[in-house]
Amino acid sequence: MPDGVALTLSVLLPIGIVLGVFLTIFALLTWAERKALGRIQNRLGPNRVGPFGLFQPIADALKLLTKEDIVPQAADKVVHFLAPVVTVAPAFLILAVVPVAKGFVPVDLNIGVLFALAVSTASVLALFMAGWASHNKFSLLGAMRAVAQVVSYEVPMVLAAVVVLMAAGTLSSVGIVEAQRGFGGWFICKPWGLVGFVIFQLCAMAEVARTPFDLPEAESEIVAGYHTEYSGFKFALFQMGEYVAALTMGGITVTMFLGGYLGPGSDLPKIGWLVSACWFFAKLGIIIIINIWARGTWPRVRVDQLLGFAWKMLLPLSLVNIVAMALWHFAPNKIAGWLVSAALLVAAIFGLVKINAGKAFEKRSYRFIS
Amino acid sequence: MNGFPGKGLLDGLLVTAKNFVGSYFDGHRKERLFTWQYPEERMKLPERSRTFPFLVYDGSPENLRCTACKICEAECPPQCIYIVMDRDAHGKPLHRPKVFTIDTSVCMQCGICAEVCPFDSIKMDCDFERSRPGRFGELLAHLSDLLKSNEYYHQIKPAEAARVDATRRPIKRPPAAAAPPGKK
Numbered sequence: 036m037p038d039g040v041a042l043t044l045s046v047l048l049p050i051g052i053v054l055g056v057f058l059t060i061f062a063l064l065t066w067a068e069r070k071a072l073g074r075i076q077n078r079l080g081p082n083r084v085g086p087f088g089l090f091q092p093i094a095d096a097l098k099l100l101t102k103e104d105i106v107p108q109a110a111d112k113v114v115h116f117l118a119p120v121v122t123v124a125p126a127f128l129i130l131a132v133v134p135v136a137k138g139f140v141p142v143d144l145n146i147g148v149l150f151a152l153a154v155s156t157a158s159v160l161a162l163f164m165a166g167w168a169s170h171n172k173f174s175l176l177g178a179m180r181a182v183a184q185v186v187s188y189e190v191p192m193v194l195a196a197v198v199v200l201m202a203a204g205t206l207s208s209v210g211i212v213e214a215q216r217g218f219g220g221w222f223i224c225k226p227w228g229l230v231g232f233v234i235f236q237l238c239a240m241a242e243v244a245r246t247p248f249d250l251p252e253a254e255s256e257i258v259a260g261y262h263t264e265y266s267g268f269k270f271a272l273f274q275m276g277e278y279v280a281a282l283t284m285g286g287i288t289v290t291m292f293l294g295g296y297l298g299p300g301s302d303l304p305k306i307g308w309l310v311s312a313c314w315f316f317a318k319l320g321i322i323i324i325i326n327i328w329a330r331g332t333w334p335r336v337r338v339d340q341l342l343g344f345a346w347k348m349l350l351p352l353s354l355v356n357i358v359a360m361a362l363w364h365f366a367p368n369k370i371a372g373w374l375v376s377a378a379l380l381v382a383a384i385f386g387l388v389k390i391n392a393g394k395a396f397e398k399r400s401y402r403f404i405s
Numbered sequence: 406m407n408g409f410p411g412k413g414l415l416d417g418l419l420v421t422a423k424n425f426v427g428s429y430f431d432g433h434r435k436e437r438l439f440t441w442q443y444p445e446e447r448m449k450l451p452e453r454s455r456t457f458p459f460l461v462y463d464g465s466p467e468n469l470r471c472t473a474c475k476i477c478e479a480e481c482p483p484q485c486i487y488i489v490m491d492r493d494a495h496g497k498p499l500h501r502p503k504v505f506t507i508d509t510s511v512c513m514q515c516g517i518c519a520e521v522c523p524f525d526s527i528k529m530d531c532d533f534e535r536s537r538p539g540r541f542g543e544l545l546a547h548l549s550d551l552l553k554s555n556e557y558y559h560q561i562k563p564a565e566a567a568r569v570d571a572t573r574r575p576i577k578r579p580p581a582a583a584a585p586p587g588k589k
Contacts, residue, residue: 074428075421077437332421333414388410 049141053130060316061278062092068327075331095271102267107170110264114168119269121161122276125154129283132208136296136312140209147208148200151287152193155242158280159185162244162251162261165273169264177260180338181251185242187345192238194353195231198360199291202228208287212295221294226377227360230384232292234353236325239284241345243277245326247333250341285322286315293318347391355383452562455516455529458507460551461558469552470526470576473502477518477527485511486518500578505548509535524576525569531561 066081066089073080081088106115132147134140144150159181166178199222200206203214215221222228241248252260262273289295298314301307336344359376366372428437441448458477462469473490491503516529530553537543559566 071425074425077424077428078440079438079442328418328421331425332417384410 049139053133053135053141054127056135057127057130057279057282060282061275062096064278064282064323065092065095065274067323068330071327072331075328099271100268104267104269105264107264109170111168111170114164115264116269118161118165118168119265119272119276121164122158123272123279125157125161126276126279126283128154129280129287133283133286133290134209134212134295135286135315136308137301139308139312143207143209146206148196148206148211148287148291151208151283152189152196155280155284155287156185156189158243158276161276165265166261169261171264173257173259173263174261176257177251177253177263180253180257181244181261183338184244184248184250184341187342188238188241188248188349191234191345191349191353192242194350194357195234195238196291197353198222198227198231198356201357201360201364208290208295212290212297215294215297221292221297223292223294225363226373226380227356227363228292230352230356230359230380232288234349234356235288235292236322237349238345239281239288240326240329241341243280243284245277245281246330247335248341249335250338253335255335281326282319282323285319285326288322289315289318293321343391348387351387352380352383355379450531450533450561452564454531455519456514456533457509457512457530457535457546458516458518458527458551459530459553460505460548461526461528461555462552463555466549466552469501470524471502471505472500472524472526472576472578473498473505474523476521476523480517480521482515482517483511483513485513500576502548505551507546507551509537509544509546510540525573528558528562528565 069091070080070088081091084090084094106112129151131141132144132151134143162181162185163178166174166176166181169175199211202222202225203211205211205214223232244251250256250260252262254260257263262270265273294314295318296311296315298311298317301311301314303310359379362379363372363376366375424437431437460469460471473488475488475490478484478486478488485508487504487506487508488502489504491499491501493499514529518527519529522528555566555570558569
């Protein structure tokens, strides 16, 4: 085989595998999410197409492909067309640095996490393009909300990631996974890691605009937000971008806090790659379950609650978390580190909740009703 | 503040988890999963539900209860009933309808025809699957479409049909009424 062909293959093969696997998971995820939400709401969920409704994603895709593509007359045609494409691109770009299995990462960038965080923020550009180009008030409102939300949640998200970088001492995603070796080595097993995981997970949910943070597309308030004026396959692309972004952000969360592909058996000589891939996808499944469960449970927050939660609760907490990590690092021994950082974080959480607690309404008394 | 921060959120998660797990174990339509899977499962409609009138006959369609008295035609608010009395060769009324049509597109399902009928002949049906392939001729229900047996009446509305059977008097018709009723 000539060198050029081999090189091209070695580049294209991982991309193909990762794209294929994640697109399959995306299709199954839409089905699983609707099924799980149905059960949570005492319904059966989709059950008409194929066994247990498993072919529902195919039917949906065919339906959306055959629908008419409507572009509003006053829309900015070029930007309106580009927005869905720009939504999908960053979602897939993050996959480039997610180590899916031992020794299997499309690109082992030495700034992997920085790349992932930067690219994930780029999705807001697409949302604003869509909202602006549609020339529709609901779209623009949704886009403005999206910008406010993503910009606000980006800050605590990066600060929550900082503790991981401090612990691992590297920005490479493979390096971060390798730093979590050993029993209890996963960063989520440490007090600062647990708090960091919760902050990062909440911010990731807000970043990809999933319920309870789905204000940019709140259907009961602003029709469908930024994709009000999208139909047919462009709408499908928005959905796909959103779901794939949720998946890939889950992959980043797994890499940073849940030990990535590490787990018992992931270092076996021959089948290590398979076992490690299973570990990665099992952990990703847990993140997905958390996402679906939260979506089925929590109602959408108000705009002021959304921003207040980011700036008044998550941001100070993530700053305290960095201090806790530093105390952990400089503690004379492990037990002291545990006690000090855990105590600091618990105190910070209770303190922040106390400070932020709104005034409770007094019990009303009525003049003529005893 | 009750408990620890975020307790309310976790309580909510517990409730939905109970629903999720319970939907697999609590059984179909007992505690959870209340949906009727319509084409496969059909709910028995309550006795007092009504959709569209039908004409009751006893035993065979020749022995129908309707005497073509036209009270229902006169009382019908949107005037969707049209009746023509059947007559013998001498023009003597045979006390049964020659033509009895109800226009589905006009009928407003009020049930007044069933209330005013002195012969307990016209009653309200529970059948809601009344879609038709056309807009005009198909929506006009003729005598042959309207006739349904007393057994069917007992099946859909047992208590009401039993009450009717207990109080109803047999209809006296002229002897020539043995001939089959004319259709349309």
